[in-house]
Amino acid sequence: MDYIFNDLSLWAIVFAIAVTLVAGFVKGATGFALPMIMVSGLATVLPPEVAIAALIVPTVLSNLWQALRGGGLTAAVKSAAKYKLYIFTLLAVIVIASQLVSAMSQQAVFLMLGGPIVILALVLLSGKSISISPxxxxxxxxxxxxxxxFLGGLAGIWGPLTVMYLTALETPKKEQIRLTGVIFGAGAVVLGLSHLRSGVLNAQTLPLSFFMILPVLIGQKVGNLVQDRLDQQKFKRATLFVLIVAGLNLIRRGLM
Incomplete structure (x- = not known):
């Protein structure tokens, strides 16, 4: 991790910590968007593959907290059983797609990150959902x-599409929060193991990922207080505006 911090100014390090705090806060308040905010923000001061590595360990822990917060282990297992086919497919494709990260150019990674963020945020912001028959x-x-x-393996982002899908299935709010914790946590574990193989998560980047645990969990704790007290839908709309800006910034960097 020394060489990573040696290449950054003090302001860049402070910025990275601030981004991580915000990502944890939004995660605590809405149940998703931690990887999107972290990778969008960190990629402005770090290479894309390092930004992805940085989010892996805190993502696992934050989702474990989220999955168990709404009813404990029994409730989490019951929710996961209802979506076992989706979870299995998601994890299998993450393993395959994660091996492509190191082979792609930085510009391509920025575009692959920015495009889905903007499109999916706009879809969620519009309030539209897709009805799916049994x-x-x-x-x-x-x-x-x-x-x-595929998006998860390539960019560490599988949350927006999962949230949109659960919404289309009219999943109750509490179960959706609990289920996204299970899905995102399982995906983060598989992503981490896959990137140990791809080389993205290594002796230099793993300490950085552990370093980001504290700001994520502090932010998530505060966000949980907001989730418990405020209208979640209004706050989610505000965060989606922020995600659109972040995604457009990544697209700008990919095109320049």
């Missing part, structure tokens, strides 16, 4: 899980 649920689980897994 007979088509299995096919939808595989298709959406594969797309989310």
């Amino acid at each position: 007979s088509g649920r299995g096919y939808a689980d595989v298709i959406v899980g594969a797309i989310a897994g």
Whole structure:
């Protein structure tokens, strides 16, 4: 981690910590968007693959906290069983797609990150959802899980599509928060193991990922207080505006 910090100014380090605090806060308040905010912000001061590595360990821990907060282990297991096909597809594709990160140019990674962030944030912001019939649920689980897994393996981002899918299925709010914790946590574990193989998570980047745990959990704790007291939908709309700006910034960097 020394060489990473040696290449950064003090303001860049402070900026990275601030971004991580904000990401944890939004995660605590809405149940998602931690990887998107972290990788969008950190990629402005770090190479894309280092930004992805930095979010892996805190993402695992924050989602474990989220999954168990709404009813404990029993409730989390019951929720996961309802979506086992989606979860299996997501994890399998993350393993495959994660091996492509190191082979892609920085510009391509920025565009692959920025485009989905903007598009999915706009879809969620518009309030639109896609109705899925019970007979088509299995096919939808595989298709959406594969797309989310590809984005997750490549960019560490599988949250927005998962949230949109659960919304289309009219998942109750508490179960959705708990379930996203399970899905995002399992995905983060697989992503971490895959990037140990790809080389993105290594002796230099792993300490940075551990370093980011504290600001994420502090931010998440404060965000949980907001989730418990304020209208979640209004706050989610505000965070989506922020995500659109972050995604457009990544697209700008990819095109320049």
